[in-house]
Amino acid sequence: MLKLYKILFFNTLILGTLISISAYSWFNMWIGLEINLMSIIPLMKSHNNSYPAEAAIKYFITQSLASSIILLSITMTYHSNDFLPTQSNLMMMLNSALLTKLGAAPFHAWFPEVLEGLNWMNSLLLLTWQKLAPMILIMYNMKMIVFFSFIIIISAITGGIMGINQTSLRKLMAYSSITHIAWMLASMMSLKNIWFNYFIIYCIISLNLIYIFFILKLYNMAQFFSKINNNKTINFFFILNFLSLGGLPPFLGFLPKWLAINNLIYNKFYFISLILILSTLITLYFYIRITLSTLTLSAQTILLNEKSSSNFMLIYFNVLILNSLFICTSMFNFL
Template identity: 60%
Template sequence: MMKLYKMLFMNTLILGTLITISSYSWFSMWLGLEINLLSIIPLMAKKDNLFPSESSMKYFITQVLASLMFLFTIIMSMNFQEFSPQNSSNFLMMILNSSLFLKMGAAPFHAWFPEVMEGLDWGNSFIMLTWQKIAPMMIFMYNLNMTFFLSWIIVFSSIISGIMGLNQISLRKILAYSSINHIAWMLASMMNFKMIWIFYFIIYSIINLNLVVIFWYLNIFFTTQLFLIFNSNKMFSFFFFMNFLSLGGLPPFLGFLPKWLTINGLINSNFFSLSIILIVFTLVTLFFYMRLTFSAFLLIKTEMLLNFYFSMKFWMIFFNVLALTGLIYCTMMINF
């Protein structure tokens, strides 16, 4: 049963994000970010997490630093008549955008993100991967004018996430570096048409939810524990590697749709080199997804004599099938 304090802080967590994305002033946005930060710290600091104090402290210090940078930019902008991208200096806008990138965990401001993820359980990890990205990305959409700086952040995020994810054995760190790669795609989707970012974020959250539910249900955190899936339940194994392929953006699955739309927008805007970098380093992330799921493809494999039997619930099968076959429904809706 969910405890009362968890319900309270979960409501204020949602409220803080809603205040940020619905504000008319920069100070109200900062206020919503602070409410969001103060709400997630008690949720992170619980005994079910591996390193509750360490993760909470790292996250708190990083987010306070980003909030101070954000507030500093707002105060410095009071020299101008109105704070907007048209009448503020590029230096202030760069500080403001850097604080938002630090909050969402985009490279090269990413060092805290995998370390914080390593000490969390799967429920808090899902919040960190999805919900905590909404507020800074929505603020960033209001001042989307520094194309050169944004392009370098996209390049750094795609390269670092591809390289750093190769030598990881922790599933939480793999999902963290995967999230950094998807941040690069989301930022690239904002450069052309803002609606693509909404599609991308919703689809990314659905795929992450399916994977996190499987990990939470089996209580596994490392790649060496994945053999329990492959030996216990073939349906778990099937949905597991299908969701990872969808997360990588392979064409038959729903994860291909937002990347397709993003690449289409980048090419129409003549961002050819940026689209090539994104595609190439997404293939690197797809490589370590395939490495995780490769034993599920093998016809002949060694199995443990001691079997652990897990049965999938109907709602888990329903959501997995819906997420994996969603590209067909989206294509039919667009055509008709």
Template identity: 60%
Template structure:
């Protein structure tokens, strides 16, 4: 049974994000982000989490610091002589605060640590919903392509390299998310509609993976190898979703990366495109290492196993991930 405070703070979490992205002034956007932050803290302070107080405190300190920097930069912009023109140092300060809230590298150190101490439902909120408001606010101040290019390169390389030696599934998802933040910022440089497609695709795939891990109550690779042998459908869907998250061509995850690379090369961001593709190969390496290990090395047949029923919603979403690229290419070919 869902507790009342979770419903209450879940609604205010959504309200804070919607307030931020629909505001006309920076102060209203800041207020929306604060409502969002204060709604997230009680959700993190849950007895089901591994380290509830530690994760909530880390999240609060980092987000409060980012909010203070954001408010300071807004006051500087409002007190400047040229009110309509934001100077580069102020824009960099503002963007840095938003990137800290987002968890992009090099402001990422809090993100895997907070993820490690919470349950999968809160992980899903951090991986998807909490990225919406800071990213949309970043689109209002995208005149610093060089600064954002450095952030994209650092995020993509950090997420791919630091994810190589992880055994915790939550940290693997966190570093994968940092890598995808680099891709999302790159798609934002090209087109807001491409960012929307990328974010929706990433959210669907992440929801599928987190749903399976939540249902099977898995947190480490050893648990994953031992448990998923008893449920072949979950194992099959999990492997396909991981490959889709890495951006392999037969799956839906390839489609937004395809659009992003296409627009980046069209706008002459050649070096950026090359580094993004290189970082994706590294992430694919540790995705495929997990899938091959579960298929070949650690695969065994249990004599007695309980088959969990697979919901229709999960079957439908996984069908979207598997067949989505074919439908997208068919739709694109019509226009």
């Protein structure tokens, strides 16, 4: 049952993000981020969450620390003549705080831990909507190319390597998100429209995957291997969506990576392109390892299933999304 306070705080959550991305001054931007932070904390209170209080406290401490650094850097920027730090150091402070809010490496330690204590609906909010405001604010002042190149490389390597031995699906999605953050920051460096396309496609694929996890109530690999084979249709769509999240060419997830790499090489960011491609190969390795294990003979399959319900909306939405790469490339050819 949807409670009234959740509807109220969900609306203020959206309002806080919209205030941040449409603010004319840094101070109004900070106010929007605070409204957003104060709105998501009550939404984390749920009986379905594993550790609601622990996740909420961890999230609040890290986000309030980042907010205080943002406020400090804004105040010092207004009075930069009276303080010792130069303008570039202040911008580095501001960008570091925004990257902490985003969950990019090396400021990522809170992100998998908070996600582990939440249910799938709160995890979807944290993986998609909560990234919108910090991303757009980073886009406004993305002038420190060396600093952001370092963040992109560290995020790509961390997300790829740390996701290999994960047994929790929520932590797997968290480290996958860190890799995608690196791709999004890299797409910002070349062309802003590519970032927007990447973000929308990432949100759609994450929604598909998390909806499958939500309806099957999957949280770790043991549950995953025992339940995913009961419904062959959902198993098939899960495999395709997982490969799409990794960016395998026939699927929609390949399109934004294709555009990002194309523009990075055009702008002569060769080393960043190499690191991003290698990290994506690592993530594809453990995605394929998970998907292949559901298809092999070692997977447990229940042959006599009492009730086999097919979810029409899930099938329709997945077929539409998985064919979107063909639709997009066809549109580009005719434009």
